Structure formats: structure tokens, C-alpha cells
Amino acid sequence: MPINIEMPKLSDTMTEGTLVSWRKKAGDTVEIGDIIAEIETDKATMEMEAFDEGTIVEILVQEGTKAPVGDVLAIIAEEDEDVSVVTAPPAAPATKAPAAAASTPVAAAVPTATVAADGSRLRVSPLARKIAAEKGVDLTTVKGSGPSGRIVKADVESAKAASATPVAAPSSAAPVPQGIFPAVGADDKVTPLSGMRKIIAERLLLSKQTIPHFYLHVECDAAPLMALRKQINAQTEQTGGNKYSVNDFVVKAMINSCEEVPAVNAAYNGDSVVEFANVGISVAIAVEDGLVTPVVKTAQNKSLLEISQEIKAMAKRARDKKLLPNEFDGGTITISNLGAWGVESFDAIVNPPQAAIVSVGGIIEKAVSIKGEIKSGLRMNIGLSCDHRVVDGAVAATYLNAVKKFIEQPTLMLV
Known part of the structure; x- marks a missing residue:
């Protein structure tokens, strides 16, 4: 058959x-x-x-x-x-069309x-x-x-x-909420939303409407991290090994901080809060039509090398549109890094049903005070957006300072 x-x-x-x-x-x-x-x-x-x-x-x-x-x-x-x-x-049954105006007969x-x-x-x-x-x-x-x-x-x-039978639409139907849309000119470019873009719009709107956000920021001394990264990459370059990005180290700092402050690695569940046993880092990757967030699963069990290689492989599959459905499962906290675009700091929108997202800015050279002397330093802004139903301010601050600690003392991540 x-x-x-x-x-x-x-x-x-x-x-x-x-x-x-x-x-x-x-x-x-x-x-x-x-x-x-x-x-x-x-x-x-x-x-x-x-x-x-x-x-x-x-x-x-x-x-x-x-x-x-x-x-x-x-x-x-x-x-x-x-x-x-x-x-x-x-x-299959036809998709239900929007209700017609009260004065319009419907076949x-x-x-x-x-x-x-x-x-x-x-x-x-x-x-x-x-x-x-x-x-x-x-x-x-x-x-x-x-x-x-x-x-x-x-x-x-x-x-x-x-024969079509006219059916009058109910005159007392509740008004459908409408957005405020622009007037479109004859020469304006209009691009229909793709499936991905629609879901991004729906989920982010849902996040901002239903999740009580609050935002924290810390400035980190990035010089120790950059020095360690330079040393490691110089060695791996000679052996043909893996090249590490700044993002790899920030992800590892997030993972270690989730183990120190597990209350952030959680989600709101209606009448309860779920604190996850494993850490799943959703990595925001920009693609042609929007943003995808594949997950480094059970990340607490992986080395810096494994994390770096997995993120590189996921980014390539994302660009080639080869990501598999199960690669989006298991995320418990998200990282969004706009440092490569020259952004110094920003506030990210929580990725539901997670309770927190880390926003990473670029490393900026600026004048800083070190023991009373003005010197040139490397600074990186790390932000944290949280769901206040799950994470309180003091808990979020503790987590963010843990991330700062690992960035400023990067050898702790290698132990």
C-alpha cells in the first residue's frame, strides 16, 4: 500500500x-x-x-x-x-482564516x-x-x-x-489586538517572515511579556585571560592543535559558576522552581535568517578543549543548515556574545524557559586605575539578565561575580 x-x-x-x-x-x-x-x-x-x-x-x-x-x-x-x-x-483541514468584518458575508x-x-x-x-x-x-x-x-x-x-451559504460573522466578537505597523511605500522592500523569524518574534515577545526581567553588569579585567589565551594558542599553533576563542573561556567560566551557584541554573515551573542537575549552555549563533541556540550538553563534564571543539562544530553546522533537532535540547542557560561586532555592553532577553542569559561585550583597551596609578588596561563587560521569579538579585550578583573571578583568574578554569 x-x-x-x-x-x-x-x-x-x-x-x-x-x-x-x-x-x-x-x-x-x-x-x-x-x-x-x-x-x-x-x-x-x-x-x-x-x-x-x-x-x-x-x-x-x-x-x-x-x-x-x-x-x-x-x-x-x-x-x-x-x-x-x-x-x-x-x-488536512484548512488553516482557520481570520474572522471577517461583521458586515462581510462568509461562504x-x-x-x-x-x-x-x-x-x-x-x-x-x-x-x-x-x-x-x-x-x-x-x-x-x-x-x-x-x-x-x-x-x-x-x-x-x-x-x-x-452553493455557498452566507453566514454572518458575530457582530459582538471581541476585537483582535493589532500591532502598530508602518505605512509601506511603493519602493519599500517587504520580506515575508520565515518560519524561524516568526518563532523568534513570538518567543521574544512572550519572554518580555511574561518574564519579569532584571539586569546586572560587571566589568572584568581581561588582561590575564588574554595573556593565557595567547600563550595557549601559540603552543597549539606549533602543534596544529585547537585554537581557542575568548568565547570558549567565557563559556567555561559560566559552567564553573553554575556549579558554584546552581540556583541560576534553573527554570520557573508554574508552582515550583526546577534546579537542573546538568549544565546545558545554549550558544547564540547568528545565521542568515536570525539566531539559533544549539546546546553544549552536560557541559560540567567537559574540558575546555571539548567545549571549544563542540562550539566550532555547531557553528559550522548552523551556517551550513545541518543542525539536528536534538542539538537544541537540554539548554539551561544561554550565552550571547556581541564582542566581535564591537559592542561594549548590552542587555539580552531571557531565553524561555531558562532563567538567565549572559551577555558578553568586546574587550576594550581603556585607562584604568591600578594601585593609584592610571595605566592602560583591557576591560570586558559581562551582563546577566534574569527571571526574577527564579533568581533574586543577591543570587544573580553572586553568580556574576563568580564569572568575573574565573575570567580574571583563568588558570582556575584549567584545574
Whole structure:
């Protein structure tokens, strides 16, 4: 029997995906493990593998089209199956449209059923189904002229559309909250939101609306860290080893600080606070269409070398759109580093359901007072944004000062 290729749920927050491209076309043979399509989720663009084998008979969702999780994207026929009688699966319910204005009549939806009156399954081509939906044709009343009685385009086009019954929209419907949007000029560039961009907007709005934020900052002496990094990288350069970034050291400082102040490594859970047993560092990585946050899992068990190599590998996969769904799981605290863009300090938005995010600014050379003398020094601003339902000010300050300690005494991170 035919096998449906469905839109997979590739992340915990994914409700729909965009079919970016097909790697296979109708008529191609597919084996288990073959990459058949690229799907854009709310977090990244990912490759979709085949979990069955056979021949692709029909592609139902075209490139660039959005589809809800579970919708059928294509149909595979098994070996030796008669592909001439393989038909499209039942159509998914249409996405609910916004309510019309009270004075606007709304046409009643006409079902394009896939089961005939006698209980037998209707055989309908995808194109015929689409046209039936557009014309309001009840497919149970259409006689198919195709192979094995299949309903095809010509059958639907010659059928009489069902009458539409005007239904008045409730006049007392509650007003839908609207944003304040700009006036768009004829020469302005308008780019539709991608799935990722939509989720970023939704989650950040949810964070600012529901999480009581507060913000702390400390200035760190970055000279010891830069000296140690220079020494280590000089040695690894000679041996062809790993090159360490400033971010690697800050992540390690965060991990060690989470072990010292575990109350920050936590989350609000309605009527309780969850303090996580493991430290999962969500690393904010800028990509073409927004931001992704893959996770260094069980980070408290990893060396500086392992952390550095893992972040580099995740960043490359993020740029190549090769991150896997499980690489976003397990985050307990986030780091956002804008130092490479010349930003000295900033306040980040908490990444729900986590309770804290560390913001890292660039290392700035400035005049500082050292034992009463004005000298040139290297300073780095570290910020901490917290969910006040979980973390109190004194706890946050203790954590932030622990991060400062490890940055200013970086050899402690190597013990």
C-alpha cells in the first residue's frame, strides 16, 4: 500500500515547516536514509531523511510552500505496487482564516471528502482535490473518469459547484489586538517572515511579556585571560592543535559558576522552581535568517578543549543548515556574545524557559586605575539578565561575580 511522507516535527516548538527544496522528484527511487528534502523549521533548515523505501509517485507540497506538522508532503509506492491506482491521502483541514468584518458575508466551507457515501475510499488526484476546494465542489458527488474510477481535473471542472451559504460573522466578537505597523511605500522592500523569524518574534515577545526581567553588569579585567589565551594558542599553533576563542573561556567560566551557584541554573515551573542537575549552555549563533541556540550538553563534564571543539562544530553546522533537532535540547542557560561586532555592553532577553542569559561585550583597551596609578588596561563587560521569579538579585550578583573571578583568574578554569 502507498506510504505517506509527512511533515516531520523537527523541534519541540515546531507547528509548521517550509519545504525549501526537494532532493528527489516524482519517479525517483528512494532508500531508507536518503535525503529527500530540506525543511525550514522555527529553528533552522534541516535535511529530511526517508524512513521507507520505494518510488516517489506524487509530490503534493511544492518548494517554498508551508505545511503543518503531519501534513502529507509526498507519496511513495512500494516495490511492485501498481502506481496507477495510488492516490493522494485525505486533505488536512484548512488553516482557520481570520474572522471577517461583521458586515462581510462568509461562504460556508464545502468538504472535499475522501470517503464516498457507501464507505469506500474516493480516488482523487491532488490537482483535482485542489480545484474542488477552490470551486467548492463536493467530491462525493463527482464520478471519476480516471483509472479505477479516479477523480481527475476534468471531472471536477465539469462538476457543479455547491452553493455557498452566507453566514454572518458575530457582530459582538471581541476585537483582535493589532500591532502598530508602518505605512509601506511603493519602493519599500517587504520580506515575508520565515518560519524561524516568526518563532523568534513570538518567543521574544512572550519572554518580555511574561518574564519579569532584571539586569546586572560587571566589568572584568581581561588582561590575564588574554595573556593565557595567547600563550595557549601559540603552543597549539606549533602543534596544529585547537585554537581557542575568548568565547570558549567565557563559556567555561559560566559552567564553573553554575556549579558554584546552581540556583541560576534553573527554570520557573508554574508552582515550583526546577534546579537542573546538568549544565546545558545554549550558544547564540547568528545565521542568515536570525539566531539559533544549539546546546553544549552536560557541559560540567567537559574540558575546555571539548567545549571549544563542540562550539566550532555547531557553528559550522548552523551556517551550513545541518543542525539536528536534538542539538537544541537540554539548554539551561544561554550565552550571547556581541564582542566581535564591537559592542561594549548590552542587555539580552531571557531565553524561555531558562532563567538567565549572559551577555558578553568586546574587550576594550581603556585607562584604568591600578594601585593609584592610571595605566592602560583591557576591560570586558559581562551582563546577566534574569527571571526574577527564579533568581533574586543577591543570587544573580553572586553568580556574576563568580564569572568575573574565573575570567580574571583563568588558570582556575584549567584545574
